[in-house]
Amino acid sequence: MREQIHTESFVSSRFADILIIGGGLSGTMLATQLLRLPVQRTILIIEPRAELGRGEAYSAVELGHTLNGNAARMSVDPDNPDDLTQWLTEHIASGGWPQSAEQNVPVCELFPPRGMFGVYVQQRLTEARAVGARHGSTVEHVQAEVVDLQMHADSVRLTLNDGQNLQGAFAVIATGMFPAARTPQTRSSGLNAAALDPWDVTAMRQLDPQSSVLIIGSGLTMVDAVVSLEQAGHRGPIEVFSRHGLLPHVRRQPPSWADFLGDDPSIRTPRQLLHEVRRHCRDAIAQGVDWQAPLDTVRVHIPRLWSQATDVQRRQFVRHVRPWWESHHHRSPPLSAELVERLHKEGRLRIQAASFKGLEPGAEDGVAIRIRRRGEAETCVIHGAALINSSGIEYDWRRVARPLPQQLLGRGLVQPGPLALGIAAAIDGAVLNENGQVANRLFAMGPPLRGMWWESTAVTDVALQAKALAARLVGTSEN
Structure with a gap:
């Protein structure tokens, strides 16, 4: 077995309660949730970009590059689905997006530019900083790239590309997505x-x-x-x-439809799911209802269906259904x-x-x-x-030629997730090493957990994971 635990101390390392690796949407939302909890915490977000909250997806500067979901679907607050709509209403009223009038729809149905969404995420972090300051919590952006990670008995140590060392009681892999178009890959x-x-x-x-x-x-x-x-x-x-x-x-705004998966827990396999989705879509069309209505009810059940499926069933889905799922759902x-x-x-x-x-x-x-x-x-x-x-996202970490994924995989600190999608983790996000052992100080969230939940990239998915993981980290450290 490869050496995975290092017990020596590093006096020169900066220390924080929580180290967040990646300051895009995932890392910023986790920090926001942590700051809102009434517990004192020091948080360091390690992100090479100059700004937090943008990452790959929300660094776009052209107004024509918009979200692929309307405002009502894109709240970063899992407790308030109207959060983005409310923020956007105020933003437009203050003159922040005059071009929105061209869409001629209610604010909740607007598709805002991705760069503007990044501003929204940043503002929610700023507000959370003020909340956190009242009970002594802080968050700091360390502008660098994490190139290595070591596990210790009482902490996690990070090595940055500028030579810094950071230590934390916990570390979270929130590296977001590796777009095939921008990421060096070992084969392409x-x-x-x-x-x-x-x-x-x-x-x-x-x-x-x-x-x-x-x-x-x-x-x-x-x-x-x-x-x-x-x-x-x-x-x-x-x-x-x-x-x-x-x-x-094209994304439309269909009416509501019965939650047929919630009403029938016997639907478990990809074949059963495909059969029922097709049946309900045909029923909707026959009734003059947009077929997107029944399909939209499936979204909330995907993590459960994916996690309980066998590897054979998952492969069948990826090979035979995935292209049509992607084109119809995304x-x-x-x-x-x-x-x-x-x-x-x-x-x-x-x-x-x-x-x-x-x-x-x-x-x-x-x-x-x-x-x-x-x-x-x-x-x-x-x-x-x-x-x-434009071949999309590279989820197979074995193909991503970035230092951290290569180091973590090479030294057995993580293992590929199901079907080599992202990395493997326990249900609470604690990562699994090459021997299947659950880490007690290293967690992951968002796109790296694609293999665990299939849909682990959408704003609502990441928001829910951020809230749950923040509570988990605070609860663990208090025990």
Whole structure:
């Protein structure tokens, strides 16, 4: 067994009660919940970005890059589902988002820009700081990257990329998502080096407006990439390649529907779930009701269904159902969907069901990729002026070439989660090492727990996890 526990002390290390690794949405929401509890705590958030609360998802600066859920669905307060709606109402009234009037819908149905959502998260943290200060709690942003972690009998020690050492009674892995488009990966770094960032409008302005752009992946990142190209003034053809050729459906505001999964606990397997969802969607359509209504009731039950499924059932879901689940459930904001539909009808945007097989070297004045179209045995080469990698999120930590994931996996301090999605953990978020032992000082939350709960990335999921983990950490340290 690899050495995992170190007992020597490090006098030079700074100490805090709780170390939060990652200061995006997950880490910031955890800090917010901890500060609200009436217990004195010192909290350090280690985040390489200059701002907390934004992370990868909410660092976008273009107004066209919006949330894919409306305000009523995106509250960071699990005790107040209207929290974002209330904040947005005040923000708009103060002149913060005059463009919101163009959507011509109630505030609760608005799809705010992601950058604005980051401001909302930051403001809730600021308010929590004031609450925490009344009972002596503090939170500090350490702008650095955690590159290593060591477990001690009485603490956790972090090593940062600037040479600092930090120690805490507890540490929480809240690293958020590793987007395939921006994250170095052990098997596809060449692709990312050759591809444009899906959100880099400035770089896209350097392209010939009439040139052909190739996009790999047809999910929500692709939708963002198309929005970026439009805002950059691109007017040429866009070729999108994805294995199944499925586009995200547009998010609508359906009426309520009976919670059929809550009413029938006998529905447990992916096959049963798929059968019932289809049946209820057909019933809804027959009644003149949007099919999204019954599908939206499934969301709250996914963690239970996923966690109680066998590995065989999970693999069946991932292999046979996942593409359709993603396109039907992870929907596009209306304005972005309208743009994609318009470009598709104009013939400027074409979706092809094809597998990406690699980059072709030696392309002049642009890029060349090799693909294999669905149903065809032979591959072919496609040329374009630029390439965008919109293949989504990399959940397999074994493929993420960042120091901390590689160190934790390499030394057996964590193990891959079910189906190699994220990392394994107990139900309360305590991580499991390579031997299945439960850590008593190291926890995880949010996207790293994808394999545990399947849906562990949405704002509402992370909000609930943050509240539960904050109570767990405070309760543990008080015992």
